[in-house]
Structure formats: C-alpha cells, structure tokens
Amino acid sequence: MTVPMNTLLRRLSRRRLTDTALAALAPVVACGVALGGLTAWAGAGGAGRPTVRIDVAYGRVFLPFGETTETSAYFDVTNTGDTDDRLVAVTYSGREAGLSRHFMTPSGAASKESLDSVGVPAGDRLSMSPHGVDVTLTARPGWRTGDLVRFTLRFERRGTVDALAVVTPPGAAPA
Incomplete structure (x- = not known):
C-alpha cells in the first residue's frame, strides 16, 4: 500500500525537517570552507611549491698572512630541500664579499676565478675549501685567532641565512 505524498509530508514535523537540514548543512559548509582554503593557498602559489632548506655550518675565515689584507x-x-638553490651574494660585518673558485691549470699553475653565484643542488652539500669555492673578503684590522665574524649568505630561492665564522690561522686543521 502506498501512502500519498501529502500524508507523508504531514507526518514529518517541522522539527524533523529542521534537524535533517542542519545535519546535511554541516558537511556542506565544512567542504566549502576547505575548498575555499585550498583555492586561496593554490592561488597564493603554495600548492606544489618546492621546499628549499638551507643550513650553513662550520664557518671559518683565515687570518691574513704577512702584509696582505x-x-x-x-x-x-x-640543501636538505627538494629544489636546487644558488648562493648569489655574501656580506660580512656590513661589507660586500665575493665568491671565487680556485683550481689548477693544465700547466700546473694555481689560478682563481670570480663567480657570480654557486649552485647548491637539492639533497647535496657545498663544502667550501682553499682548493675549490670560497668567499673572498678584506680582513678588518685587529682580527685575532678565535674572533667570530658575522656573515650573511643570500640564496636565490631561500633568501638570507646568517652564519658565524671563527678566525683561524691559514693551514689550521678543521675543528
């Protein structure tokens, strides 16, 4: 036996309709809020943006030898992130420093070239040394072994990273 629609509607009380509507409305509103948040995040460039994590450690600066500064x-x-980055500039104590690379020529002579930037591949490390990439700078008068010098390294993607370097004599064993 079928019940006519009018009778069914009459049986449902106004309270039941309100409760049902509210129960259905809660998940719809929650989905709308989530969708709005995801849309804003994606519109701001957050969705799919690669991570760049740069850590700078073990800084040392050589005490100049002889009359040179x-x-x-x-x-x-x-770089523990999943995107390559580039070191593009270095400053120390408010002064500009340069990037350079030391290498041996085919004739066996030591040579140095200035660099505009240095790559830091994702998941890899750049270990600066006297036999490769370094930061070239002019020493400030009065530096002594053990002094700390504040550096700011600027990366293409990561931005700036502050680091300290200890003044050491040339040829000192790494600590």
Whole structure:
C-alpha cells in the first residue's frame, strides 16, 4: 500500500525537517570552507611549491698572512630541500664579499676565478675549501685567532641565512 505524498509530508514535523537540514548543512559548509582554503593557498602559489632548506655550518675565515689584507672564508652549505638553490651574494660585518673558485691549470699553475653565484643542488652539500669555492673578503684590522665574524649568505630561492665564522690561522686543521 502506498501512502500519498501529502500524508507523508504531514507526518514529518517541522522539527524533523529542521534537524535533517542542519545535519546535511554541516558537511556542506565544512567542504566549502576547505575548498575555499585550498583555492586561496593554490592561488597564493603554495600548492606544489618546492621546499628549499638551507643550513650553513662550520664557518671559518683565515687570518691574513704577512702584509696582505685579502683573505678567504669557508662554510659547509647543506640543501636538505627538494629544489636546487644558488648562493648569489655574501656580506660580512656590513661589507660586500665575493665568491671565487680556485683550481689548477693544465700547466700546473694555481689560478682563481670570480663567480657570480654557486649552485647548491637539492639533497647535496657545498663544502667550501682553499682548493675549490670560497668567499673572498678584506680582513678588518685587529682580527685575532678565535674572533667570530658575522656573515650573511643570500640564496636565490631561500633568501638570507646568517652564519658565524671563527678566525683561524691559514693551514689550521678543521675543528
């Protein structure tokens, strides 16, 4: 036996209709809020944005030898993110420093070239050394072994990272 629609509607009380509507409305509103948040996040460039995690450690700067004031600083730069980055500039104590690479020519002579930037591949480390990439700078008068020098390394994607380097004599064994 079928019940006519009018009778069915009459049987449902106004309270039941309100409860049913509210129960259905809650998940719809929750989905709308979630969709709105995801849309805003994606619109702001957050969706699919690769991560860049740069850590700078073990900084040291050589105490100049003799009458020269030019010296070098070295850092271990680790990229634990999933996107390559580039070291594009270095400053120390408010002064500009340069990037350079030391190498041996085919004739056996030591040579140095200035660099505009240095790559730091994802999941890899750049270990600066006197036999590769370094930071070239002019020493400040009065530096002594053990002094700390503040550096700011600027990366293409990561932005700036502050680091300290300890002044050491050239040829000192790494600590």
